[in-house]
Structures are given as C-alpha cells and as structure tokens.
Amino acid sequence: MESAPKSMSFFTTVVALVNGMIGGSILVLPIVAEQGGWVETLLIIFATGVFSYYSCYLSLIHLGDQTDLDHTLLRHFNGSKFLKVFYDFCVWSGITLLLILYF
C-alpha cells in the first residue's frame, strides 16, 4: 500500500526551487563573467534576477486557488478556451519571430 503524498517543509521547498533554478548554465557562467567584466556581471545577474522574480511574483499573486498558471489564465479569460488558445498562439508567434531574429 502506498503512503499518502507528504507535503514539503519550508526549508525543503526553498531548496527544491533553488535546485530547479540552478542548472547547466553554471558551467558557462565563469567564462561569460570573465569576458563580460565584473561590473557587467554584477548588473546583469541582479537585473535578470529581479525581472525573473517579479514575473514569478505576478504569477503567484494572480494564482488564487488554481493549480497552475494555465488554469489561472483560463479563469482570467472568463473560461473562454478560444481566447486562451489565441493567447497561446500569440506567445508562440512571438517566440517564433525571436527565433528568426536569432538566425
């Protein structure tokens, strides 16, 4: 018999998020930091960290009792699946255009 899933403690939740955040980029970070310079490194890590935190913050405060962001967006569009799909299409189009710029 399987035991019921346990909730995580405060510390464990923080560690799990940090663990998910820190990935393969740490192998490249020393090289780009050395090329970028120490002032650039200070500013870029701070700025990107703040922007990323703020987007998560916005997601969290709008989450309410929903289980994930998809459900939150669907509720935001008053349950209209058409608007949700249109929104996803806009996001997809933006990413595709950015990819074209990359090449």
Place this chain on the structure above:
Amino acid sequence: MIPDDGFSIVNPIINSVVMLGWCLCLKFFEFGAHIMGYGVVSIAGYLIFLIWVIATAPSGNNTVPAIGTGAAGFAAMMGNAFSIQGFFIPVIREFPNQKKHLLILLLAYIIGGLAYYYIAFIGAYGIVNRQGSNVQTIESFFSAGVW
C-alpha cells in the same frame, strides 16, 4: 602515481568510484527523494570545485575588466538561468501554508542569485590566467586525466 606529463588514467577511475559511492549513500539515506538531493549535491560539489579552481589559479595579472564584451548573450543566458516559471507553482504548492509562498519564492531567488554571483566571480577569477582549448564550458580548462 602521477606521471611526468600530468596525465593519469587513475583520475577518471577514482572519480567514477567516488560518484558511485556517493549515489549509493544518497539512496541509502533517501536524501535524493526528499529534496532532490542529487542536484543539490552536484551543485555543492561544483561550489567546492570552484574553491580549488581559484586556489590553484596561475599567478600573473589576475584582473577581470570592469566592462567587457557579450552583454546581450550574458543577459539572455542569465534570463534562462533564473527561469523557474515553468515548474515553480506545483513545487511551491507542496508547502501547505499559502501565506509563506511569496517568502519562499523570495528566498529561492536570493539564494539562487547569491550562488550565481559566487560562481561567476570565483569562477572568473579562477580561470582568468588559464589556457583552455576550444573553450565552451569551464571543463575546457581541465582536460580529462590531467591532475
């Protein structure tokens, strides 16, 4: 044990044995299941490795410029590095007290940011005088089998 040319097959063998023992140890204590311990241990191991990198840095002009090149690529990489939007909600919901969710998120970003600062600065000053071949990651400065 260490040949004159600095290359030794013993190095990767010891690495593999230690890593296997480490994984068995983590499994025995069920550390991996509780806090994704394998990832945490690999991050901690990397942070320790960077201490060795800077401690053994070649002598010379160990200075990093204030402003260098590649800001756009650096920012794009860091934007991706900080990105947890895709998975953080199910994880944070594992903690039942919803009032503390914002605090948990803030702490995760503070700890993650400090870890990135540590890796960037210790790593940058550790490799500044090292010679690597086809440098893409920090591993390029440390060829397999070289002590």
